[in-house]
Amino acid sequence: MTNNNPIGFFDSGIGGTSIWRAIYELLPNENTIYLADSKNAPYGQKSKEEIIALSYKNTEFLLKENCKIIVVACNTATTNAIQELRRKYSIPFIGIEPAIKPAATNSQTQKIGILATQGTLNSELFHQAQERFQSTKIIEQIGHGLVQLIEDGKINSQEMKKLLNSYLQPMIEENIDFLVLGCSHYPYLIPQIKKILPKHIKIIDSGEAVARQTKNVLMDIGFNDETQKSSQIFYSNRNPVVLNDILESKFQVVYKDF
Secondary structure (H helix, E strand, O other): EOOEEEEEEOOOOOOOHHHHHHHHHHOOOOOEEEEOHHOOOOHOOOOOHHHHHHHHHHHHHHHHHHOOOOEEEEHHHHHEEEEHHHHHOOOOOOOOOHHHHHHHHOOOOOOEEEEOOOOOOOOOHHHHHHHHHHHHEEEEEEOOOOHHHHHHOOOOOHHHHHHHHHHHHHHHHHOEEEEEEEEOOOOHHHHHHHOOOOOOOOEEOOOHHHHHHHHHHHHHHOOOOOOOOOEEEEOOOOOHHHHHHOOOOOOEEOOOOO
């Protein structure tokens, strides 16, 4: 089945491009439209009502662009708003949740760490996941300040290094053997995180699983015609330069106040 309409993505900024990359690598022939709502980042410090309202706004934008499926490329928006989105709209939504299951299932120490936003850790979906794995101790850490530093283009700054050290050292002392990244911004910190964590601690993010799920859903909706060159468009409502840098200037980035 052929369906040339684009896959839509939205996030509270540039972080969801880590999810976009995983899907683009698996499905390079698909047209995509990515929405970076950077002027409202981070979502993790907002109320559930605010997160739902922003998710509605982003969805309406992508629907006007005739998207055939929407990837909520933000853990906070997924855990707080995706049920409301699915109730209100008929378009399929792909969400992102912290990958607690593979970490808890494979942990030898029965202790895993999760680095996430306050909005994700406070959400009902996260608490439900916790309850499913009560035999595993989950050490939670809110990543205060991390998203804003990434949005400001300060991934390799001393300030970032200090914050990551303060968040990860207590987990190391607790003897975790898996670290779950519970925010789509955080995969961009993996090189920094690896410098801090002992080599035996495995890092898990949701990108590949989300890509596989997207492909599964498209089997029912239709894939882009492979004879047509695919189009990748990125919109930012704050600072397109940072988004352009993350994408290494390979794709079209447009400033748009939405």
